[in-house]
Amino acid sequence: MSHGAIVRPPMEPPTDPEPAEATPEFEAANKRLDRRRGLLLALPSWAFLTLFFAVPLLIVVVYSFATRNRFGGTDLSGWNIEGYRELGQEFVRNLVLRSLWLAIITTVICLVVAYPFAYFLATRSPAVRNLMLVFVMIPFWSNFLVRNYAWRVLLGNDGPVSQATEAAGLGETTILFTQSAVVLGLVYGFLPFMILPLYAAIERMDWSLVEASRDLGATGWQTFRQVSFPLSLPGVIAGSILVFVPSFGAYVTPQILGGGKDPMLGTYIVAQFLEARNWPEGAAASTVLMAVMLGATLVYFRTGGRTL
Amino acid sequence: MSRPAQLRRGPKWLLGANATLVYLFFYAPIALLVLYSFSDDNLVGRWGGFTLDWYRAFGQNDEVQGALSVSIRVAILSTLISVVLGTMAALSLERYRFRGSRIFDALLYLPIIVPDVTMAVMMLLFFTQFLNVLDAVFGIQMTKGFTTVTLSHIAFSISFVSIVVRARLAGMSADLEEAAQDLYASRWQAFRFVTLPLITPGVVGGALLALTLSLDDVVITQFVSGPGSTTLPVYVFGLIRRGVSPLINAVSVIMLAISIVLVVASLVVQRARGGEPA
Amino acid sequence: MADAVAAVEIRGVTKRFDEVVAVDDVDLTIADGEFFAMLGPSGCGKTTTLRMIAGLEFPTQGSLRIFGEEVGTLPPNKRPVNTVFQNYALFPHMTVLDNVSFGLRMSGVNKTEARQRAGEMIELVQLDGMAARKPNQLSGGQQQRVALARALVNKPKVLLLDEPLGALDLKLRQEMQTELKSLQRELGVSFVFVTHDQEEALTMSDRIAVMDQGKLLQVGSAEDLYARPASRFVADFIGQTNLIEATVADNNTIVLQNGQRLRAPSPHAAGTAVAMSLRPETIQVGARGSVPAVHEATSLEGVISSASYLGHSMVYEVSIDWIDLEVRTPMVLSEERFAPGSEVAVWWDRRSDWLVAE
Numbered sequence: 001m002s003h004g005a006i007v008r009p010p011m012e013p014p015t016d017p018e019p020a021e022a023t024p025e026f027e028a029a030n031k032r033l034d035r036r037r038g039l040l041l042a043l044p045s046w047a048f049l050t051l052f053f054a055v056p057l058l059i060v061v062v063y064s065f066a067t068r069n070r071f072g073g074t075d076l077s078g079w080n081i082e083g084y085r086e087l088g089q090e091f092v093r094n095l096v097l098r099s100l101w102l103a104i105i106t107t108v109i110c111l112v113v114a115y116p117f118a119y120f121l122a123t124r125s126p127a128v129r130n131l132m133l134v135f136v137m138i139p140f141w142s143n144f145l146v147r148n149y150a151w152r153v154l155l156g157n158d159g160p161v162s163q164a165t166e167a168a169g170l171g172e173t174t175i176l177f178t179q180s181a182v183v184l185g186l187v188y189g190f191l192p193f194m195i196l197p198l199y200a201a202i203e204r205m206d207w208s209l210v211e212a213s214r215d216l217g218a219t220g221w222q223t224f225r226q227v228s229f230p231l232s233l234p235g236v237i238a239g240s241i242l243v244f245v246p247s248f249g250a251y252v253t254p255q256i257l258g259g260g261k262d263p264m265l266g267t268y269i270v271a272q273f274l275e276a277r278n279w280p281e282g283a284a285a286s287t288v289l290m291a292v293m294l295g296a297t298l299v300y301f302r303t304g305g306r307t308l
Numbered sequence: 309m310s311r312p313a314q315l316r317r318g319p320k321w322l323l324g325a326n327a328t329l330v331y332l333f334f335y336a337p338i339a340l341l342v343l344y345s346f347s348d349d350n351l352v353g354r355w356g357g358f359t360l361d362w363y364r365a366f367g368q369n370d371e372v373q374g375a376l377s378v379s380i381r382v383a384i385l386s387t388l389i390s391v392v393l394g395t396m397a398a399l400s401l402e403r404y405r406f407r408g409s410r411i412f413d414a415l416l417y418l419p420i421i422v423p424d425v426t427m428a429v430m431m432l433l434f435f436t437q438f439l440n441v442l443d444a445v446f447g448i449q450m451t452k453g454f455t456t457v458t459l460s461h462i463a464f465s466i467s468f469v470s471i472v473v474r475a476r477l478a479g480m481s482a483d484l485e486e487a488a489q490d491l492y493a494s495r496w497q498a499f500r501f502v503t504l505p506l507i508t509p510g511v512v513g514g515a516l517l518a519l520t521l522s523l524d525d526v527v528i529t530q531f532v533s534g535p536g537s538t539t540l541p542v543y544v545f546g547l548i549r550r551g552v553s554p555l556i557n558a559v560s561v562i563m564l565a566i567s568i569v570l571v572v573a574s575l576v577v578q579r580a581r582g583g584e585p586a
Numbered sequence: 587m588a589d590a591v592a593a594v595e596i597r598g599v600t601k602r603f604d605e606v607v608a609v610d611d612v613d614l615t616i617a618d619g620e621f622f623a624m625l626g627p628s629g630c631g632k633t634t635t636l637r638m639i640a641g642l643e644f645p646t647q648g649s650l651r652i653f654g655e656e657v658g659t660l661p662p663n664k665r666p667v668n669t670v671f672q673n674y675a676l677f678p679h680m681t682v683l684d685n686v687s688f689g690l691r692m693s694g695v696n697k698t699e700a701r702q703r704a705g706e707m708i709e710l711v712q713l714d715g716m717a718a719r720k721p722n723q724l725s726g727g728q729q730q731r732v733a734l735a736r737a738l739v740n741k742p743k744v745l746l747l748d749e750p751l752g753a754l755d756l757k758l759r760q761e762m763q764t765e766l767k768s769l770q771r772e773l774g775v776s777f778v779f780v781t782h783d784q785e786e787a788l789t790m791s792d793r794i795a796v797m798d799q800g801k802l803l804q805v806g807s808a809e810d811l812y813a814r815p816a817s818r819f820v821a822d823f824i825g826q827t828n829l830i831e832a833t834v835a836d837n838n839t840i841v842l843q844n845g846q847r848l849r850a851p852s853p854h855a856a857g858t859a860v861a862m863s864l865r866p867e868t869i870q871v872g873a874r875g876s877v878p879a880v881h882e883a884t885s886l887e888g889v890i891s892s893a894s895y896l897g898h899s900m901v902y903e904v905s906i907d908w909i910d911l912e913v914r915t916p917m918v919l920s921e922e923r924f925a926p927g928s929e930v931a932v933w934w935d936r937r938s939d940w941l942v943a944e
Contacts, residue, residue, distance in 0.1 A: 022645040022658035030644055038404025040425065042412050045393040045466050047416050052463040056434035057418075060426070064431050117330045120323040132327075134575055139334045141517070141571040145526050145541050146560040149548055150337040153344060156552060158351030165414055188333070195330075220319065249423030251527050256548055266425040273432060287428040290422065296423050486642050487675035489662040489735065491689035501688075505679045 063283035072277035083284030099265040103247035106186040110194040138190035160197035178257035185253040194239035201235025345557040352552045375543035386461035394469025399516035402477040428531040451532035468512035476510025516574035543556035593618045608634040610800035623787035626797035644867040668737035669746040676721040683717040690741040700774035707739040786933030821863040829861040849883035864912035885933035
């Protein structure tokens with residue numbers, strides 16, 4: 001690799017300090033300079049994220065205590081907790097419970113499917129494992145909307161799934177626009193979130209412990225229950241949180257596969273802004289969602305989670 | 309580390325079958341979607357012979373083309389900016405100690421974990437106020453549109469870029485930079501000739517990721533876009549809500565193809581030269 | 587050495603990291619053309635001292651001169667020294683040739699000349715034909731040579747080496763020791779060499795500085811350190827020794843803890859607590875009553891508590907009342923060896939003991 005033209009340093013101070021004996025003052029000044037360099041590098045993104053992320057976050061909280069006026073606008077006055085109180089309405093409560101329930105089912109299904117998969121992955125040779133991982137990463141990052149849409153096509157009237165079940169004598173498949181379809185879409189969307197941390201945890205595991213357990217006379221199942229599973233628990237927790245949080249706040253999937261019936265929390269929030277024009281209420285619901293997410297993240301880092 | 313313990317034949321077979329089913333689950337819907345996008349039938353999920361009509365329709369639909377162009381412009385601009393900012397952030401956290409770095413680290417993590425609906429609400433409320441302030445204080449008349457969409461995309465992309473670059477930096481010994489300076493390189497030269505070439509796979513990987521995320525986003529964009537700044541995913545989402553059509557199949561396949569190309573490129577770049585630093 | 591300008595002169599240098607004093611008021615002079623080792627356990631401050639000479643750390647206080655020029659506040663790229671890093675720190679994205687010519691390019695030498703000089707240096711370290719390779723295509727020993735070439739091509743006034751042989755296996759290490767030594771003689775440049783391996787330091791260096799807990803304990807030749815350690819730490823750290831606690835009685839006699847008097851000339855004042863350092867191989871062992879008359883005043887009686895056969899020598903543990911002495915004797919016929927439990931006397935030449943007063 002050739003390094004091309006040698007560029008004269010634009011960042012170098014114009015003159016070097018006169019060579020002199022080092023002093024505590026010089027050392028301190030140098031340390032300060034170093035800290036300032038770090039700060040300068042951090043500053044642009046720090047400032048950007050403060051203005052375009054931290055401030056918006058606070059504004060949401062502020063709005064959640066504001067008043068909705070007669071014209072569907074929001075008055076930033078007359079502070080109240082109406083937004084939160086409305087979350088207690090039966091309709092909203094049911095919707096939150098439904099979101100919770102669907103998120104839990106999604107998480108459990110993902111766990112049950114992903115655990116043996118991750119286990120299988122972790123026990124392959126490195127070359128095979130890397131290839132398999134790549135094929136998990138592709139759906140992980142490929143367009144989420146389109147992947148939901150694909151199921152819409154598959155599950156549609158006279159769609160391929162229906163045709164297949166009919167051919168098999170099971171009758172038409174009519175799960176589109178039901179909660180089952182939503183769960184299916186969520187599992188499809190978030191399964192990689194479960195696989196990756198589980199894989200990381202299982203791969204890191206010290207297999208000699210499993211051998212020791214077998215050597216001590218434990219059966220395969222006992223070994224799994226008593227040794228492997230507890231060792232992979234950080235991965236289980238990380239994966240569950242990573243699936244649960246976005247499922248709980250899902251919006252695109254319930255819209256496309258749930259057809260907007262049986263709204264979930266994400267759908268409800270969006271509706272408050274784009275349709276009902278009840279911003280304080282939407283902000284309150286967002287704040288709650290954010291709190292759930294923050295709580296889950298704290299748990300995640302407490303358990304030593306590192307994977308994305 | 310020792311080799312994994314031998315599994316009994318039963319579970320081993322089951323594990324293999326499960327893995328096969330998982331891959332089938334991942335890829336079959338995508339494959340079928342691709343297939344139907346070439347189907348000469350007005351029903352989206354039925355095979356009616358091969359045609360390229362839907363792709364032709366895609367090419368001739370001005371609204372789709374307009375949305376695609378907005379998407380691409382937003383993606384490129386937001387990626388360029390977030391790559392520069394994210395890389396600088398990664399360097400600061402991985403190579404320097406400064407006051408408040410832990411707060412900065414946390415702030416950098418948040419956009420990754422905030423659900424997109426929440427982020428959408430945040431950006432909507434913020435820009436509503438922000439544009440008012442701009443008008444009231446500076447007399448700048450601005451509406452939601454290309455700028456607000458791009459700014460929002462930068463806000464969530466910086467974090468992803470910085471994480472990818474940081475991983476790369478963490479795997480690169482700081483000795484190398486010291487060695488460069490010991491060999492008469494200034495700080496800038498050490499960065500230019502040693503650090504930068506070595507983190508390039510991370511930077512490129514982060515850039516591809518940022519492009520992917522920008523082209524993927526629906527909810528946030530929907531909240532902060534205005535007339536004339538509808539991106540392709542938002543446009544498609546609107547179409548889907550009104551009903552499926554073979555045209556959407558074709559558009560979807562193109563979006564999918566773009567995102568898969570970007571992901572694969574990102575993985576390849578990050579893995580290339582993976583053996584180092586020696 | 588007295589009138590020549592020192593290659594490196596360190597005066598009153600201290601380095602603090604927050605509250606930890608890594609290097610504590612060190613004075614050190616390294617002569618031009620000297621092979622100088624800095625030796626000590628890990629965390630003793632030797633690497634920090636080296637990094638301060640390189641400019642990778644700034645001293646908290648003190649003067650640091652290279653050939654008479656104060657460099658204390660200069661960044662590494664403004665100092666006429668180069669470093670061979672512990673794990674070589676070769677640039678993995680560059681070829682051997684680009685690695686070696688890097689320093690020349692950075693100091694403004696044009697590409698053609700830099701490449702030519704780098705090529706010559708690559709030959710000098712016997713890596714002909716490897717110039718186009720990347721570091722990860724080289725063996726550990728070859729990487730080591732690239733690191734050397736990359737530093738030496740800049741004709742540094744002082745070459746700094748941070749545990750340069752630590753990553754090599756034993757055989758390669760011994761080869762490189764000889765090679766480094768001859769390279770240094772050939773070039774006549776001062777080498778400052780940090781190591782925790784005393785054997786390495788003893789065999790290669792003209793002089794050795796021993797450090798512990800940030801303090802410079804002693805500087806001297808290998809023989810100085812081995813035969814005339816300045817402190818218990820040095821006596822114990824360099825080679826193996828028996829340290830026997832005693833008190834100075836007069837300038838010719840010390841009193842052991844059991845009251846026994848031994849002849850040991852001492853510069854220390856009467857009443858000073860000292861330790862007598864006795865190297866295991868300087869002690870003789872024999873049956874009681876067989877002590878030669880000349881050694882009568884430097885002998886002790888004890889019981890063999892263990893005997894190990896090492897092929898070329900015997901190692902005995904001799905327990906003497908309140909202490910155990912390690913004695914290493916040349917191999918003798920089996921009937922002349924002592925079995926555990928044997929009552930024996932040990933003695934030594936009065937010139938082979940050495941008193942240290944901390």
